[in-house]
Amino acid sequence: MSAVLSLADVHKSFGPTAIIRGVTLNVPTGERHAIIGPNGAGKSTLFHLISGRFPVSSGTVSLHGRPITGLKPYEIYRRGLSRSFQVTNIFPRLSVYENIRCAVLWALGYKYAFWLGVDALRSVRERAEAVMTSIGLTRRRDVQAGVLTYAEQRALEIGLAIAGGADVILLDEPTAGMSRGESEQAVQLIRTVTQGKTLIMVEHDMSVVFGLADRISVLVYGQIIASDTPRAIRENAAVREAYLGQAVH
Template sequence: MTPALQLIGVEKRFGATAVLRGVDLEVRRGERHALIGPNGAGKSTLFSLIAGEQRANAGRIVLHGDDATRLTSAVLARRGLARSFQTTSVFERLPVHENLRCAVLASLRGGAGLSARWLGSARADARVAELLDALGLAHAAQREAAALSYAEQRALDLGLALAGGAHTLLLDEPTAGMNRAEAARAVDLIRATTAGKTVLLIEHDMDAVFGLADRVSVLVQGRVIATGTPEAIRTDAAVRDAYLGAHFDARFNAPGHMRRAP
């Protein structure tokens, strides 16, 4: 089966500084794939390249069998790729319902004009109602996004990514800034709302990685040094030495730990 996403020899430089040094990565259709690595490894830069926000200096990016290396973020969104960011990107002064409705209307097919979107408003409202239920935000539909808790804003941010019916999602640290209980709920929410979709996520919280990922890739100094199941990555000596550090076993095996990598 054609992979959902392939990166082949992807390189990115900023001036003389090489950030990505020939990244090869394959994400299978329908899998949840975690990308982990130390700060400065190039994870967010890689996401920006995949999402069409920046251009690679070399290599290819393939989305569902089609070359996407030079496509813009707008074109990629129409082709079913959506991204969330480390920080929330909601419209803070709009109600939750209107945040989602704007995202749904922006994604409607059948014409880009205002009249076409207006005619699709009933369909949009039905989709918004589905999202509110799935996100657990129906109770806050008319509340301004700014009035939501941080975890609820992150849930809304996920909803904005889902609103267009994307088949491939890039989630950038979806549990960042959350306490243990909030992160656990976020993991459950992502698992439920992305069923059947392809997910590539950047994450530092190892509880989230082990709770979500089918496979994990480790990016260190701009290169993927290992890919495998969470358990295989957990026991990989090269990963331990290059990223997780000498206290790997203590962090990952202590009862009641958060399993958060450095």
């Protein structure tokens, strides 16, 4: 099977409140998949379930054909799935370079090494510098992440997600709160850095979604009501009624 990530009848409840009510989804290798839906539909929760931040109530999540349900976030990461966050989630008092460097260490096999000088590890330096170049923050190398501009922090957020070279990338509203110009730049950035990878993103900005995605799933009230190409989604009556009616002009 070519689905790199699949969800089978995934449910999530917080107490009596059902947030995700039976989601089944297959994302093939290399696809750029967008998840859209109205506020409170459970999009971010779905990401938290896939990435291991929350445990699922029932159902199975599989990565590369192996179940990852119940694994810790770092175990899922080590199997090749990395994510960004909707609310910027970086290391605020570390420099941009330190942020990125921390995110490449595990992938390059240095793990918990307390006997190797990190500054002298050429592979780490080169990978970190390459990531900084690709997210356009080379000039801001030694600036504390906490004092970057909002758009720069969003770029760093994506940088942390891609630095380790994971082949499945989850981006949670990468352009949230950006101006039109910033968001166009972000789309360009996402397109470049996810080349050859599988991308699943939650996004509110329809121009971003229709510009980037190969396929779109529409999540409404914890269920996927449609999963199809952008063109088909645009024309889907149920989707228009549930969601796009107000968003597309």
